[in-house]
Amino acid sequence: EAGVAQSPRYKIIEKRQSVAFWCNPISGHATLYWYQQILGQGPKLLIQFQNNGVVDDSQLPKDRFSAERLKGVDSTLKIQPAKLEDSAVYLCASSLDLVGPSNLNYGYTFGSGTRLTVV
Amino acid sequence: QQPVQSPQAVILREGEDAVINCSSSKALYSVHWYRQKHGEAPVFLMILLKGGEQKGHDKISASFNEKKQQSSLYLTASQLSYSGTYFCGTGSDGNNRKLIWGLGTSLAVNP
Numbered sequence: 001e002a003g004v005a006q007s008p009r010y011k012i013i014e015k016r017q018s019v020a021f022w023c024n025p026i027s028g029h030a031t032l033y034w035y036q037q038i039l040g041q042g043p044k045l046l047i048q049f050q051n052n053g054v055v056d057d058s059q060l061p062k063d064r065f066s067a068e069r070l071k072g073v074d075s076t077l078k079i080q081p082a083k084l085e086d087s088a089v090y091l092c093a094s095s096l097d098l099v100g101p102s103n104l105n106y107g108y109t110f111g112s113g114t115r116l117t118v119v
Numbered sequence: 120q121q122p123v124q125s126p127q128a129v130i131l132r133e134g135e136d137a138v139i140n141c142s143s144s145k146a147l148y149s150v151h152w153y154r155q156k157h158g159e160a161p162v163f164l165m166i167l168l169k170g171g172e173q174k175g176h177d178k179i180s181a182s183f184n185e186k187k188q189q190s191s192l193y194l195t196a197s198q199l200s201y202s203g204t205y206f207c208g209t210g211s212d213g214n215n216r217k218l219i220w221g222l223g224t225s226l227a228v229n230p
Contacts, residue, residue, distance in 0.1 A: 041223070042121075042206050042220035042221055042222050042223050044220070045217075045218070048217065055217075056217060091160060091161075107151050107153070107163035107166055108151070108161075108163060109163065110160035111160060112160050
């Protein structure tokens with residue numbers, strides 16, 4: 001099956017500029033996640049969608065970050081305006097709806113990520 | 120609460136074994152294990168649900184002790200391809216997809 005597609009792969013912007021990332025999850029995956037991964041740390045969940053509804057956005061800095069998932073498929077994550085501390089890899093992942101005894105072979109599938117550098 | 124992984128880093132020679140632990144202060148429903156190679160996305164290894172089960176494939180296996188709120192990942196007869204950072208993600212409620220991730224354990228396997 002095709003993997004999770006993300007673009008762009010790399011992005012360099014100046015602080016206070018805006019940037020947008022795009023993600024196309026695996027077909028049939030109801031749940032989509034955006035993670036921020038700072039070098040040397042584990043992924044930090046920014047937002048989780050179930051179809052096109054938001055399940056969890058408690059760690060999303062809503063004054064500058066926004067995300068949407070149109071028609072329950074593709075998703076975009078936007079930062080406006082960017083700060084130096086936003087420099088990180090932004091990972092998109094998707095998964096089947098629920099984890100249970102019948103689908104323990106399926107975890108998250110991550111995209112290759114977008115490496116953002118804010119200068 | 121973020122799970123604690125130990126050790127932070129380990130260096131092995133090819134063929135040696137390693138154990139990576141993941142401990143939580145919260146009751147756990149599930150533990151996920153992923154491996155991330157430098158510059159790449161994390162790759163799914165396995166999921167364990169509460170019930171004290173043990174799973175494995177090839178020479179990588181894991182156990183889950185829900186009473187101790189801990190999971191351990193066992194790497195047997197390590198191969199060069201095992202190098203990378205191992206992350207555990209813990210789920211504490213019925214929504215197993217709301218994971219909290221550890222900081223990772225860096226594993227280097229040398230010839």
